[in-house]
Amino acid sequence: MTANPSPLALSNQLCFAFYSVSHAFSRAYRQFLDPLGLTYPQYVVLLVLWEQDELTVKEIGDRLFLDSGTLTPLLKRLENAGHIRRARDKKDERQVRISLTETGRALREKAEEIPKQVGCVLGLPVDELRALTEQVAKLRGRLHESASP
Amino acid sequence: MTANPSPLALSNQLCFAFYSVSHAFSRAYRQFLDPLGLTYPQYVVLLVLWEQDELTVKEIGDRLFLDSGTLTPLLKRLENAGHIRRARDKKDERQVRISLTETGRALREKAEEIPKQVGCVLGLPVDELRALTEQVAKLRGRLHESASP
C-alpha cells in the first residue's frame, strides 16, 4: 500500500492515511475515554453540547456530519448513562431537543484533560497542528461539495 | 466544534478533522465502489492483494492495521462475491492464505479509474497531496508507538 509507486494511486494513499489515522486517534482516545464510560463519537457529541446546550438532533448532526440513524441510538445510550435528556420541542413537535444533565455537565472537567494528554504523543508544534487541521477541514469541505452539488 | 477557540482543544480539533474527513472520503469512494459491489474496506484489501497476492490474513492485517475480528468476516464476503479464495497454509496450518480469483484480478482494471476520479475533486497539487499523506502517516506512527510501548 504505502509502497505503491504509481502517482495515480495518490488519492488512494491519502484516503487510506486518513482512514487509518482516524482509527489510530480513536484508539488513542479510548484509553482515556474508557474510564469515563464513553466512546469517541459520544465524547464528540458531548463536546458539542458543552459548547452549546439545548441543541436539536439535527443541529448536532449538522455540526458533526452525522444523521439521525447514527445519532438517535447514540443519544439514547447517553441518556441511559444519565448524561443527557431528550425531549420533544414544545413549539415544534418534530424536533427533539437535547439537554445536559448535571452529571453530563460535570463530566466536562474530567474530559478536559484528554486533549492535552493525547496532544503530548503527537509531538508536533502547535502551529503545525493548526495548519494541518485547517488543511484537512478544507479537503473535507471539497469532498462534501462534490457529494451534494 | 470548529469554532472552539481554546488552544487546549487543538488535538480534539485535529482528531475530529481526521474522523470527519475519513468518512467524507469513504462517501466519495462509495459512488464509484457501489457499482462494483465493494465497500471501501473491501477495496483496500483488494488493493493490497493486487499489489501482492497469496498473503496471509495476518499479513493483510499488518498492512492495514486491522485484526482478524474485522478481516475474517470481510474476507468471507469477498470470497462469497467470488473475488478471492481462502485456504489453510499446508506448511503452517494456523495460517489462512488469501488468493485472488480470476474475477478478483479482473476487477483491478475497473478499479484503477477510481483514485483518478476522486483525486479530481480534491483540487490540490500533487506534491501537496504527497506531503500531506506523509505528514498524516507520521502522526499515525506516533499514535501507534504510544499505544504499544
Added chain:
DNA sequence: TACAATTCAATCGCGCGCAATCTATATGCA
C-alpha cells in the same frame, strides 16, 4: 520427547455510520 508458551484465525458482542423507509408534524400554496 513432554509440555508450557506463543501464534494464528475464528467467534462473539457492542457501537457506530449510513442508506432506505416510515411516521408525525409543520409549512406552502391554491
Added chain:
DNA sequence: TGCATATAGATTGCGCGCGATTGAATTGTA
C-alpha cells in the same frame, strides 16, 4: 381552509472496527 410538500426524528438492515475469548497448530525449552 384543504391538501400537497417538506422536514425532523425513529427504525431497520448491513458492514465494519475492535476488545475479549476460544481452539488449533507451532515453537521453545527443560
